[in-house]
Amino acid sequence: MPLLELKKLVKDFGGLKAVNEVSFQVEKGEILGLIGPNGSGKTTIFNCINNFYPITKGDVIFKGKSIKGLKPHKVCHLGIGRTFQVVKPLARMTVLENVTASAFCRFNTIREAQKEAVRILEFCNLDNSKEKLAKSLPIGSRKRLEIARALATRPDLILLDETAAGLNPSELDEAIDLIRRIRESGITILIVEHIMKLIMSISDRIHAINFGQTIAEGSPKEVANNPAVIEAYLGEEYARS
Amino acid sequence: MKSKNITLIVLGIFFLLFPFIIRSEYYQHLVIIALMWVVIGSSWNLLAGYTGQVSFGHAIFFGVGAYTAGIFVTKLEISAWWGMLFGGFAAMLIALFVGWVCFRLRGPYFALATLAGSEIIRLVATNWESLTDGMVGILIIQSFRSKLPYYYIVLGLAAACIYAIHLVIKSKWGYYFVSIREDQDAAESLGINTTLYKNISLLISAFFAGSAGAFYMNYMAFIDPHVVFSLHYISIMAILVGIVGGVATIMGPAVGAFVMVGVQETFRSAFFGIAPRWISEAHALVFGLLVIFVIMFMANGIVGDWGKIRRVLLRSRPSA
């Protein structure tokens, strides 16, 4: 049984089909990369999975049960964590408070939640910034804070939305390392990424979409050589990859 | 940490002994009113400052509490002091409805609905004469002639309110409230049921505001719809108390309450009789100007902007 399964997911924005009958499965323990040009519907898929947007048609199955129509906080409690492409730090809280707030998802006392938060911050190399206000962090740390917060909810599946965008090369390596360590800790990952180097090197499988529709799925190598994918990216990413 | 505890103990002793230090009934009255505002301001602050849901109509909860206490006497013939508890519950009941209507929606709806709500309930209180005696208002007989019992009751209420809010803020709920204020989407994605926790914050806030209203009924022994459901003198005053003292700080509203009651009384009494009479008519104008000034220059209040205030004060001294 796959951990997460999208069944012919459709999302309609007033006549515009942002996502059109996309189906894929995420197996337990794997890293599935979701790629596609700008505006192809990747973030919309994320927003449909944790139900920020109501699904127009189709279904989302998590651990064998439909999670369609569940409020985002319920989805989180079931075990899906997510990050945002445009980071949403809880700006006037400290980094530790940010992560503690999300650790309350699994712990009820402040002592336990804080202990968990400290552990997660060490895992994400943020323990030096614990007492800083979230708004004062540089972009690279903010991206890691997003991940830390999602991890603190103890997810089985984490949705990473462009967590490497805007990072410099050394930060990028750090991000790749972090994602690998997350997988090693037993968490399944669904990742949206624009940077081909990153996604091609860490994904087990890749699912490519364009204009809200599936155009290819397979191993990184297969997808990279797929004519439809090359066409979708031609002139933009082709030269670089 | 230790000096903070000492300050608290000194403050506590001062407030416990205050009526024996200052014997003037006039000043005792002012402090009683200020302590009542500590309760209202703190309750507003929990909801607006910590949870980010700005209420423009805290008079709703205050007034409902006051009327519950009054109606207890006029209709049920039981002591208005029961209102301190049941007035709070009645305010929570109204809050439940307000929350149900507003918290499903994003946008300025909560602010507007509370503003509209206070007008609605004022009209109801004015027109439902069989229950509220309409514009005539409710007059009861005071339980005590001395100010002392009132002083200690409201002191206890204020202390209980501040301590309760302090506990809430240091708990999981507090973290959740602030998360909601900072970013609702993020909060939802972290597993926080934003609608539920906004309602919890509103309910706690409404309880204390209602209880303060019931105290007002007991103490002043007279209420009418225009006094207890007043936009300017209750709802806006609650906001001012919160902002002047410092939103999202525990002691902010307490400081704000004393400052605002002081300002209000200074102008109402035309600088205690020194200034010409017309000044006392300008106290609503002063209120309005204060709103503008505070938002422009002291957005985080006396407690929140303490560092900034100190710097300004120090700089103005030539020697420093």
Next chain:
Amino acid sequence: MTVFLQTLVAGILIGGIYSLIGIGMTLIMGVMGIINLAHGQLMMVAMYITLILFNVLNFDPYISLFIAMPCLFLLGVLIQKFLLNPLMKIESILPENQVLMTVGIGMVLTEIVRFIFSSDYKSVKTSYSSSAFFIGDISFSLPMCIAFGVALVFTALLFWFLLKTDIGRSIRATAQDKDAATLMGVNTGRITVITFGLGSALVAAAGSLLLPIFYLFPDVGGPFTLKAFVITILGGLGSTVGALVGGVVLGIAESLGATYIGMGYKEMVGFVIFVLVLVFLPGGLKRLTKI
């Protein structure tokens, strides 16, 4: 039946003025994303300007309208430029500090006027104040009909302005997406200033039109502010068409309420609509019309 028709006519006529008030509010809401809680108070100021012109220079309110409008435009511009825009730079925990500012402005305007004119009720008696004509059994109050007509003309002019002029287009662009508008070279700071001025001028027109049929005192603004935001919510935040319809709906509903439920509850009709909209039609009429 006559009573019903008469009530309906009165409602529609006053509704025209409500629309004018509501459109000014919704314009500001659309561009700045805030509810202007000094809206009715701005109207009150315009009414006093009209009153002075009538008492001192014997100007007809319909002529004073063309003086009151530019005055209020200027007042609106000053408020936006010096009181509201600077707030965007101030970091504050409360998201609603601009709305709060408008509350303060409203209080200050009311109290200054009270200082100058005292709390007494005032009214303007013109030769046509109580004249009316009849169609069948139904009476049409002349000043109300004029007010309704002028309100319609101003609404039409506003639509033309928003659709056909450069500034109008910039206003609509800013309302749709402020950041995008800035990137496209729109000076959004200036647009907010113009919009607030425009909204104030519109409500000033409503004030001058109301003066021959209404009485005037410093606190007259508050209830109209509340009406204006009820209209804005009913019409849908930022929707001018919605505000137009919303104003007439509110006018009719109030008029029916006063006739069939009782004068005491007339003011409540608007709030009942407000709550019903929040519960059953969140998003307002805009959800139905899509404009």
